[in-house]
Amino acid sequence: MAATDRAARASGGPGARVELEGWGWKHSGRDEYALRGVDLSVEPGERVLLLGASGAGKSTLLHSLAGLTGPDSAISGEQEGVLLVDGEPATRRRGRVGLVSQDPETQLVMARAGDDVAFGPENLGVERDEVWRRVDAALGEVAFPYGRDHSTGALSGGEKQRLVIAGTLAMRPRLLLLDEPTANLDPAGAELIRGVLARLLAATEATLVLVEHRVAEVVDLVDRVVVVEPGGGVIADGAPRAVFAEHGRALAGQGVWVPGGEPDPGLAPAPGGPVLIEAVDCLVRTPPDLGMRAAPARTVLSGVRAAVAAGTATALTGPNGAGKSTLLTLLAGLARPRAGAVLPRGPLAEADARPLARWPARRLARHIGTVFQHAEDQFVTATVRDELRFAPLRAGMGRAETDAWVDELLERLRLARLADAHPFTLSGGEKRRLSVATALSSGPAHAPDALVLDEPTFGQDTRTWAELVELLGDLRAQGRAIVMATHDALLLRHLADTRLRVADGRVTPVERPDGVERPDGGTR
Amino acid sequence: MRTTDRGRGDPMTLDAPGDGGARYWLLGFNPAAKLIAALVLAVGLVPAVDAVTGGVVLAAVLPLVLFSGADRRTLLVLGVPFLFMGLSSGLVNLLYGEAGPLGALGAAVRLLAIALPGILAAVSSDPTETADSLVQRLRIPERPAMGVLAALRLIPLLAGQWRTITLARRARGLEAGHNPVAMTALFFGRLFALLVRSIRTGTLLATAMDARAFGTGPRSHARTSRWRPADTLLVAACPVLLAAAYAVSAGLGTLTLLFG
Ligand SMILES: Nc1ncnc2c1ncn2[C@@H]1O[C@H](COP(=O)(O)OP(=O)(O)OP(=O)(O)O)[C@@H](O)[C@H]1O
Ligand SMILES: [Mg+2]
Numbered sequence: 184m185a186a187t188d189r190a191a192r193a194s195g196g197p198g199a200r201v202e203l204e205g206w207g208w209k210h211s212g213r214d215e216y217a218l219r220g221v222d223l224s225v226e227p228g229e230r231v232l233l234l235g236a237s238g239a240g241k242s243t244l245l246h247s248l249a250g251l252t253g254p255d256s257a258i259s260g261e262q263e264g265v266l267l268v269d270g271e272p273a274t275r276r277r278g279r280v281g282l283v284s285q286d287p288e289t290q291l292v293m294a295r296a297g298d299d300v301a302f303g304p305e306n307l308g309v310e311r312d313e314v315w316r317r318v319d320a321a322l323g324e325v326a327f328p329y330g331r332d333h334s335t336g337a338l339s340g341g342e343k344q345r346l347v348i349a350g351t352l353a354m355r356p357r358l359l360l361l362d363e364p365t366a367n368l369d370p371a372g373a374e375l376i377r378g379v380l381a382r383l384l385a386a387t388e389a390t391l392v393l394v395e396h397r398v399a400e401v402v403d404l405v406d407r408v409v410v411v412e413p414g415g416g417v418i419a420d421g422a423p424r425a426v427f428a429e430h431g432r433a434l435a436g437q438g439v440w441v442p443g444g445e446p447d448p449g450l451a452p453a454p455g456g457p458v459l460i461e462a463v464d465c466l467v468r469t470p471p472d473l474g475m476r477a478a479p480a481r482t483v484l485s486g487v488r489a490a491v492a493a494g495t496a497t498a499l500t501g502p503n504g505a506g507k508s509t510l511l512t513l514l515a516g517l518a519r520p521r522a523g524a525v526l527p528r529g530p531l532a533e534a535d536a537r538p539l540a541r542w543p544a545r546r547l548a549r550h551i552g553t554v555f556q557h558a559e560d561q562f563v564t565a566t567v568r569d570e571l572r573f574a575p576l577r578a579g580m581g582r583a584e585t586d587a588w589v590d591e592l593l594e595r596l597r598l599a600r601l602a603d604a605h606p607f608t609l610s611g612g613e614k615r616r617l618s619v620a621t622a623l624s625s626g627p628a629h630a631p632d633a634l635v636l637d638e639p640t641f642g643q644d645t646r647t648w649a650e651l652v653e654l655l656g657d658l659r660a661q662g663r664a665i666v667m668a669t670h671d672a673l674l675l676r677h678l679a680d681t682r683l684r685v686a687d688g689r690v691t692p693v694e695r696p697d698g699v700e701r702p703d704g705g706t707r
Numbered sequence: 708m709r710t711t712d713r714g715r716g717d718p719m720t721l722d723a724p725g726d727g728g729a730r731y732w733l734l735g736f737n738p739a740a741k742l743i744a745a746l747v748l749a750v751g752l753v754p755a756v757d758a759v760t761g762g763v764v765l766a767a768v769l770p771l772v773l774f775s776g777a778d779r780r781t782l783l784v785l786g787v788p789f790l791f792m793g794l795s796s797g798l799v800n801l802l803y804g805e806a807g808p809l810g811a812l813g814a815a816v817r818l819l820a821i822a823l824p825g826i827l828a829a830v831s832s833d834p835t836e837t838a839d840s841l842v843q844r845l846r847i848p849e850r851p852a853m854g855v856l857a858a859l860r861l862i863p864l865l866a867g868q869w870r871t872i873t874l875a876r877r878a879r880g881l882e883a884g885h886n887p888v889a890m891t892a893l894f895f896g897r898l899f900a901l902l903v904r905s906i907r908t909g910t911l912l913a914t915a916m917d918a919r920a921f922g923t924g925p926r927s928h929a930r931t932s933r934w935r936p937a938d939t940l941l942v943a944a945c946p947v948l949l950a951a952a953y954a955v956s957a958g959l960g961t962l963t964l965l966f967g
Binding site: 290294301318574 | 834835867871874876877878900908910911913914915920922923925928929
């Protein structure tokens with residue numbers, strides 16, 4: 184029978200062979216190729232780390248290997264050259280290739296954890312008893328902490344990521360593609376995922392292609408490094424140590440996080456200043472949930488006291504799901520706490536002395552800039568350029584002045600060639616940069632008094648990372664307040680002046696700013 | 708085989724329907740049975756335009772609301788537009804209809820009686836179980852059935868997305884204040900943003916499904932959608948209820964047929 188045949192073929196065996204010859208891909212709606220002239224062959228069972236600047240086309244390549252690009256597929260565009268998985272076009276090998284994409288939020292298909300993991304095997308026609316055996320095995324392998332019936336909507340980022348990996352493992356793929364599997368996770372969660380991967384790789388013969396910006400943490404998991412260039416092909420290929428020794432400098436210039444070559448932006452010292460925003464005894468509960476057996480409302484934060492000072496960078500740290508983003512929406516005046524208030528202080532109170540949540544939106548946007556965790560949430564226009572011109576034009580800045588500043592921002596954040604693209608079509612790192620850029624778009628002279636940022640450096644290469652940090656440093660030097668939630672240890676080290684830890688519904692100041700976040704001294 | 712470690716104490720656990728007392732009684736039926744039942748009642752009520760026929764069905768179905776597992780908030784959110792729909796249809800008929808106040812009452816009751824079973828079927832069915840039963844019981848092809856599942860799953864997500872859009876637009880300085888014209892314009896702007904987001908979510912979900920081999924060939928089914936005797940009874944009860952309703956109305960001499 185065809186179905187059992189497919190199931191049998193899908194159940195393990197040696198890894199897949201990948202061959203690319205003169206391969207290129209141009210997304211529909213773009214003038215330039217994302218990648219072009221890629222020549223690469225990966226032997227069965229090889230473990231490859233794929234590197235490249237943000238927007239170089241790493242995710243695009245993984246999507247193509249997973250058979251998701253092509254005329255009848257999810258992602259449309261133009262292909263040239265040859266891309267073969269086990270000697271066949273990837274679209275025909277779909278199902279024997281497992282892909283874990285950049286954003287875990289959008290990869291869960293079903294409402295219950297067990298059903299979600301079962302979804303892949305079902306599609307492969309695996310028999311029922313075998314499906315549940317695989318589900319249990321996969322949930323065990325990733326150390327999923329709940330039962331099969333746990334809601335997939337009620338998981339933290341790290342748990343979601345683990346579930347997505349389990350769903351992929353249950354398909355017993357022969358080619359495993361992982362796109363920044365730890366980028367959005369807290370240090371503990373990221374460590375856990377890396378542990379899961381290490382165990383997994385020891386146990387399977389599957390071929391692996393891994394994308395990860397922060398090289399140092401994953402270099403032990405791979406035996407080969409391949410670097411691609413935006414709009415081009417492979418520019419370095421070989422054993423990790425050899426590649427970094429030989430091309431280290433050139434790669435660092437390309438923005439690759441070469442171990443030992445972390446950027447070191449020279450920032451002006453924090454001038455400090457008066458308190459601008461103060462949270463007084465805030466209480467937040469989850470929004471009401473609709474539907475059958477809706478989850479009861481839960482207290483997210485209680486008794487929150489926090490102060491944000493001008494000329495200072497305040498960092499919020501803490502595990503995934505602890506309420507950092509919630510606290511940021513409070514401090515940004517976007518949401519109203521259940522009890523307590525977030526009040527403007529000092530110079531900010533001169534604009535309007537009412538609690539921030541009562542401010543009219545226009546005034547709020549002028550004084551406080553916000554960057555959301557999910558960049559896509561905050562885009563309100565259809566092109567990158569319009570997105571950046573939106574705020575300054577509304578704030579009454581002149582056309583010429585606006586365009587000059589927008590051009591400078593586009594250039595500094597390496598978005599210039601994407602100026603006319605739709606924000607949704609950007610790569611993960613590009614979206615993040617654009618969302619931060621919108622908060623900076625009023626220009627240095629008209630910048631908001633406080634900037635509230637959720638994971639501002641997520642998914643950046645070294646060059647864009649340094650640009651972002653320098654832009655934020657400049658604003659701080661001018662006396663603006665920076666509030667950021669982040670897991671990025673390097674960012675904390677360079678920019679954070681005070682730290683607040685959000686955990687277990689409480690917000691507490693961190694006394695010793697160094698060494699408490701991550702005992703093993705890694706760079707994130 | 709469904710799992711047994713269901714952890715009733717864990718509020719984030721999605722229970723399988725059918726366990727947990729009388730309040731959840733309707734959840735125990737096969738979603739296909741509930742859908743068929745709702746459809747039979749709806750179609751059966753089309754010919755009768757008087758208030759009594761619809762009224763009998765409405766009176767029989769209304770108590771089931773208590774067993775649908777819906778909590779007060781859900782009832783409120785669904786009930787208000789539901790009543791509004793009935794009232795407005797009655798009002799329109801009263802103002803512009805030719806049948807006078809009784810005819811208007813008939814129109815309102817009939818609309819509610821047709822709509823309520825469908826709403827109950829939808830509220831009391833778990834999306835996953837519904838998709839399973841559409842495929843396994845009603846032999847609906849996988850793709851549209853998964854489409855239905857995705858749509859059902861999208862509804863609760865929409866509430867969250869609406870909240871996020873509201874926050875995001877406030878952050879960008881888009882808010883109307885007290886000017887009604889600006890308020891309407893911005894409301895539709897937000898609605899459009901929600902539409903864009905939900906299309907986007909749908910696209911991403913489709914990509915995620917493709918990445919997990921959806922559509923590469925025949926599927927197997929990890930869960931069985933069971934059809935129990937009670938399901939047959941539920942479906943069988945509908946023609947009986949309809950017959951009773953028509954009989955009562957005819958007995959009272961109130962029966963009015965659409966093409967009568
Ligand atoms: N759906 C799409 N439509 C049009 N262009 C796209 C689409 N997806 C990606 N691109 C563009 O293709 C190029 C490569 O994007 P890709 O997502 O592969 O980059 P990446 O290397 O994964 O970057 P990052 O490290 O930021 O995630 C970028 O210029 C991006 O803007
Ligand atoms: Mg990417």
